[in-house]
Amino acid sequence: MQDALIVLVHGAGIGAVFALIGMSFNVVFNSSGILNFAQGNMLVLGGLFAFLVLPSSPGIGPWFVFLPASALLMAALLAVQGYLTLLPLRSSVEQHSWLITTLAASVIIGAVLLIFQGTAQQTVRSPFPSFWFLGTRVPAPYALSLLLALVWFGLLRWFHTRALTGLAISAIAQDLDAARAAGIRVHRLQILAFAISGLIVGSAGFVAAPVIAIANDSGVSYVLHGFVAAVIGGLGSDLGALVGGLLVGMISMYAAYTYGGEFQDAVSLALLVAVLMGRPEGLFGRPAARRV
Amino acid sequence: MARWQLVLGILGVAISIVLPALLGSAYWAHNFLVVNLFVTVAVMQNMLLADAGQVSFGQGALFGLAATTTGIVTGLWGYGYGAGFVAGIAAALVLGLLFALPALRVQGYYLGFVTLSAAVVFPQLLVAFDSLTNGINGITVSLPGLTQAGRAGLSWTSLLVMATTIAALLGHAALRGTGTGRRMRVASVSPEAAMTLGIAPGRLRFLAFTLAALGTGIAGALYVPVLGFVSPYAFRVDLSIFFFFSVIVGGSGELAGPVIGVWILYLVPNAILAQLSVYRLLAYGMVALLIMLAFPDGVVGSVVKALRRRQMRAQIAPIDLAAVLQDENAQARNTAAPTAAAAITVQGARKRFDRLLALSDVDLTVAAGRVHGLVGPNGSGKTTLLNVISGLIRLDGGEVRLHGAVSSRLPAHRLAALGLGRTFQTPRVFEDMSIWQNLEIGADLRGTRNHWLLHALQRFRPAWTGNRPDLLAHAQRRVLETLRMVATDADILLLDEPAAGLSAEERRDFATLIRFLRDRLGKTILLVEHDLHLVWRVADRISVLDAGQIVAEGAPAEIADNPRVRALFTGAADAAGR
Incomplete structure (x- = not known):
């Protein structure tokens, strides 16, 4: 019983990180149909920022100052990446260049991390003490990640349904040509969407820094888990990413707890294949009328 | 058009293996054996991506599985290399079919993520099942009979590698000439249109994954005598990404593309940055990104495109509908009252x-x-x-x-x-094919080139053969x-x-x-x-x-x-x- 609670609580915590990656996927995907393979390494960079700026026993004050800084920094970086990714798409008929450019961006970030810090994994300490919940000790970053995921879910929901810019992005998602004809500046909004996804992973990486692996080769694992979360929930649906993320977190934590950490990714892969074979549109996605 | 690329590719493979052996440079001889094994895998990836339209980021796992299986059977269980070779290919085929399964349901980036996950998970499983695979210690395999240099400094291994790589290039070119290859390309460009032409896209995807697994498996099995050692570290996700990037850098769909792509991505970092291995990843990430931004068609692809543009301007032969309709041969044909x-x-x-x-x-x-x-x-x-x-x-x-x-x-x-x-x-x-080939795709459904419509239109054939429909109104x-x-x-x-x-x-x-x-x-x-x-x-x-x-x-x-x-x-x- 105690074990189950640990798995559940820790799984929900790390699952919130997956959910955040999934939501950051959705923002870009909805505006441009692009899935950013570099999103996992971007999360790691957010964590690295925390490692670089926070002292070994950080206070709460600096933490609150650097949290928005991390988000903004990653937003700027992703805007640049988004600009580069969209560049070949504007002129070429080859519409799959983003598969390569985003993967290349991911490889480059991993390579830079390798050059500057080798294969070492950095550790960050949280300024918040862990607390007891239902008889288990919960590290604060898990709870904060969950809180952050809920906050971003609410913000995105408001943004997509109330804010004018968000509505314009929703319009792009539904019909690109119609949106363009209506005078929406598609290119600019797509870069904005990249920047927003940067805000999400930048803040997520910073908040979850003490509980994620900040290393040169851990980004791929995060991007995969984020993708599994988004697919289980239904690509494009933030509610789906939230639910999917928590689900993936708990299931992979259970796998790690029962079979050992080396099987964590394998179980997520099995989960992904199972969902794609059974219900490719995900839990909250809708099968679309096919255009022929 | 395609022939010079084939000749270029084969010459590149043969020279890169024979020349270092003749010069007695063990370092380059070894490096080029690895390069050519990678070229074989990249040729298969090229076929999978450009001809069959399947995005797989997991070909490195197929390669690694074949190599590891061969290593286990030969190095740990003590069977002969022949048995290991066959076992390695069989293992790659099984994994290739597993990749093909999700391809029946999902395409594009979905498939990309599934195969990428497989590439991430594969080395983890090699470590997890260390009682079978020797885990991180790896497997040492000594095959002196295969690796000793014989006449002209060439060992059996280098001859096998050369034959395999050249066979892969020839096989890819030959596939394109067949009706199956043509149907594969049609199914990749537009699955719906393919179905209405009597083509089952799922079957062709299975075939493409199987062929790719076969070629990749042979290369993986040959990796064992080339390196003499297999460990999980050699088959990380980076390797799969390397194969994919090689195809893109060389030029997706170009026959010689994989040769050029692997040379650029493997040799540049290894020759120039040999002492600084940490920079290798950065180099190939940067090269892939820059090539994609500057030459979206890849190195060979950009050359081909420039050549083609110059040629095509000269000869645009439109379809003269009136002439077609008046053709007596076509008129004689009233199939059913x-x-x-x-x-x-x-x-x-x-x-x-x-x-x-x-x-x-x-x-x-x-x-x-x-x-x-x-x-x-x-x-x-x-x-x-x-x-x-x-x-x-x-x-x-x-x-x-x-x-x-x-x-x-x-x-x-x-x-x-x-x-x-x-x-x-x-x-x-289908813009990659000539106007005439587009018509042949239709006749393919009846399994014959000897179709009455093709006969009736025979006099248009010369004008329609060199002509690609992307220039048609x-x-x-x-x-x-x-x-x-x-x-x-x-x-x-x-x-x-x-x-x-x-x-x-x-x-x-x-x-x-x-x-x-x-x-x-x-x-x-x-x-x-x-x-x-x-x-x-x-x-x-x-x-x-x-x-x-x-x-x-x-x-x-x-x-x-x-x-x-x-x-x-x-x-x-x-x-x-x-």
Whole structure:
């Protein structure tokens, strides 16, 4: 019983990180149909920022100052990446260049991390003490990640349904040509969407820094888990990413707890294949009328 | 065009293996053996990506599985290398088929993520099952008989590697010349159009993954004598990404692309940055990114494109529809006399998309050898009905019969084989193939090059062979798509808004083509069209669809007076010439 609670609580915590990656996927995907393979390494960079700026026993004050800084920094970086990714798409008929450019961006970030810090994994300490919940000790970053995921879910929901810019992005998602004809500046909004996804992973990486692996080769694992979360929930649906993320977190934590950490990714892969074979549109996605 | 690339590729492979051996440079001889193994894998990836349209980021896992299996069987269990070789290839084939399974359901980035996950998980599992694989300690395999240098400094291993890589290049080129290779490319460009040409895309994807696994497996099994050591670290996700990038950097779809791509991505970091191995990853990430930004078609692809552009300007031979229609050979061909029997019968067809009821209880009968017009406002369900009849969409209720036999449970490619053809709103012509090859794709369905239409059009062949349809005007593409459908010998033709985007004169020509198909060739035609003038001019009968229901049906003259029709189209009476 105690074990189950640990798995559940820790799984929900790390699952919130997956959910955040999934939501950051959705923002870009909805505006441009692009899935950013570099999103996992971007999360790691957010964590690295925390490692670089926070002292070994950080206070709460600096933490609150650097949290928005991390988000903004990653937003700027992703805007640049988004600009580069969209560049070949504007002129070429080859519409799959983003598969390569985003993967290349991911490889480059991993390579830079390798050059500057080798294969070492950095550790960050949280300024918040862990607390007891239902008889288990919960590290604060898990709870904060969950809180952050809920906050971003609410913000995105408001943004997509109330804010004018968000509505314009929703319009792009539904019909690109119609949106363009209506005078929406598609290119600019797509870069904005990249920047927003940067805000999400930048803040997520910073908040979850003490509980994620900040290393040169851990980004791929995060991007995969984020993708599994988004697919289980239904690509494009933030509610789906939230639910999917928590689900993936708990299931992979259970796998790690029962079979050992080396099987964590394998179980997520099995989960992904199972969902794609059974219900490719995900839990909250809708099968679309096919255009022929 | 493709031949010089093949020669270039084969020369590159042969020289890169023979020259270092002759010069006695062990370092370069070894490096180029690895390079050529990687070229083999990249050639397979190129075929998978460009010919079959399958995004796999996991080919490194196939390579690693073959190598590890060979290592286990030979190095740990003590069997001969032959047994290990076979076991390695078998293992790669099994994993290749596992990759193909999700490809039946999902495509594009979904498949990319699944295979990428497999590439991430694979080395983890090698470590996890260390009792079988020796884990991080790896397996040392000594095969002196294979690796000792013989005549001219070449070992058996280097000869095997050379033969394998050259065979991969030749195999890829040969596949393109076959009907199977052509169908593979068609299925990759447009699965829907492929199905209506009688091609089953899923089967071709399976074939492509199997072929790729075979080639990759052989390369993986040869990796063991080349390196003499296998460990999980060699087969991390980076390796899979390396193979994919090599194809892109060289030029996706170009025969020599993988050779150039692997050389650039492997040799540049290893030769220049040999001492600084940490920079290797950065180098190939940067090279891939820059190539994609500067030359989206890759190195070889950009050269080919520039050459082609210069050549093509000179020779654009349009399709002369009038000449085609007047051709006696084509005229002599009237396959079937019109009968009273119905060619298409739709009964109680129902289809719902989420909250939208696209078809509600549609009944439709199309007489054989007639032109039946289907009109109605946008969103009334016309295209859905065509998709249902051609088998691209499953009905929720009701049924479709072709010549009396229930067809609504059959997949699109089976219906095409039974004689159902269709065109699409935007013409689906295959731009990587010549105009003539586009026609041959149609005739492929009947398994013969000896098709009467190809015979009839033989005198156009020279002009249409060097010519690619990406330079054709819209109306010409439309005609080409229609002729391709005729080449399938379909007797029931479904045309989806064929007049859209055509000028007044082109529309008149197209009307002539429709009548020709009916009167001379005896085809049954279901025509979905917004141009009411055209419909009223050529159709024998007209059905009006509105909000998923047939609201009127009859001969053109009677239906023009129907008040419900008038309400829908103010121009209908005018179109009937009153």
